[in-house]
Amino acid sequence: MARPEKTAIPETDRNAPAVGDELLRQFIGYNMKRTFLVVREDMHRVLEPLGLKVATFSVLSVVVENPDISQSQLAQALKLERSGMVVLVDALENDDHISRNRVPGDRRTYALRATPKGRRLWEKARTVVEAHEEALFGAVLNEEERALLLNLLQRVSHAL
Amino acid sequence: MARPEKTAIPETDRNAPAVGDELLRQFIGYNMKRTFLVVREDMHRVLEPLGLKVATFSVLSVVVENPDISQSQLAQALKLERSGMVVLVDALENDDHISRNRVPGDRRTYALRATPKGRRLWEKARTVVEAHEEALFGAVLNEEERALLLNLLQRVSHAL
DNA sequence: TATTGTTATACTCTATAACTATA
């Protein structure tokens, strides 16, 4: 008798005979979807105060790692379309986090570089994203398990 | 000298100094996104011949597992909005895979049940989704590692 | 007043196709 009858109980608890999704839980894909949506939402939450979206954080990361990269190479690295990169690079350029530089040999392409401001922002973003993962995964998994999950996902992702 | 000079090489290989995303690869979330998008795309591919989408497969699964469930409970179980369930249940009902049954005590709700046809479809769908996961993950992970990945994702997902 | 199902609407993310300027 853990639940006194007069206590206010949410409607969903009163009627529900515990709706289960055990059939779906046997699939890696379903658990990954459920997890990923929460991760993405929390990423959005921690990046918003920095003026970044999840996508622009990714773009900034690749530009920081690969100075003078072109938008096409960027799209290739992130598995996105070239057309989608335009607005993302626009946003980062407008905030002076990256710069589009013309290339002497080829007037079609840009050489993208992170500005000093962009590099400082990226360091700050890395910190908050690391904290976000620590908070989300650290509550359930120990260090070894988190490293294991990362390793498994890295291997699968690289193979696909 | 593994590459003879005269061989036709894709443009991306000729110019590219190997664009990396190692900074992002340190994050679980990024690897999960990259993996999840491929998984979802492949799920779509194997379910399409059965006349199912990823979302309707999920709905059908929960209805099979929970006979006489309502649309609101369904939305709760799948973490979707009630409004979104309408079109999904419509699709499954139109194909005679589930039925909307009126409830004696409450004329607002439906009691959803899978039809015999719907149950047969679900068994077939389960088979192809299992094969899809075997194909995607089995190529990189052994049985033990796949079980481990499933277990880690289940635990994280349930905690979120 | 609250809940179920419903509709209309809007928003995010991403892809496709066509264009331009260069090569």
Next chain:
DNA sequence: TATAGTTATAGAGTATAACAATA
């Protein structure tokens, strides 16, 4: 002919808000 960047457009997947019927 082919490529880089751009633009316009469309699609999928969801969420939000308001409504009618019912509780």
